Amino acid sequence: MPKYRNSLNVDPDDKDPTITRRSFLALMGVGACLLGVAQVVNVSVLGYMYPNAMAVPPSIFSIGRPRDLLDRPEGKTFYAKQKVFIETKAGKVRVQTAVCTHLGCTVGMVETGYKCPCHGSTYDRHGRNTGGPAPLPLVYFSAYKGPSGEVMVDKSKTTLDWEAAWLVLTT
Helix, strand or coil: CCCCCCCCCCCCCCCCCCCCHHHHHHHHHHHHHHHHHHHHHHHHHHHHHCCCHHHCCCCEEEEECHHHHHHCCCEEEEECCCCEEEEEECCEEEEEECECCCCCCECEEECCEEECCCCCCEEECCCCEEECCCCCCCCEEEEEECCCCCEEEEEEEEECCCCCCCEECCC
16 A cells, blocks of 8 residues: 555655655656647658649649630730639730749739839840849740640640741631
């Protein structure tokens, strides 16, 4: 039988130290803290080791049916999911990147063309860099009519020729 009611010592020897309630709770608190730190470290290591392959959008994507693109008002619209500008004009469409060539920020449209909000790179309306630290112009992506009839864009095929980037839409 233990000497004290709150003692965990069940050995009849009186020379063994007893654990008081205070020291037991202190040990439990330290143990809980160590367990929490171990869980945080474990989650961060597993998060580092797990690949985020799904975070990158596919390089080939659809921008819609030709009829829908022809019904849009002429001009440029921003497609945020793929970070591109879709421009329609007189039955034609072309797709231009919205990613700054300096550090990968998303550029915004201004009166004279485009401007990067991060470091001030500027581009004209065709994507040629006109100022700032950007080393390269904004590229146009290849657009084509897919087998399902939708207009597809391939980000792996680029061009700097803004006239060759047009795709003539037919219904």
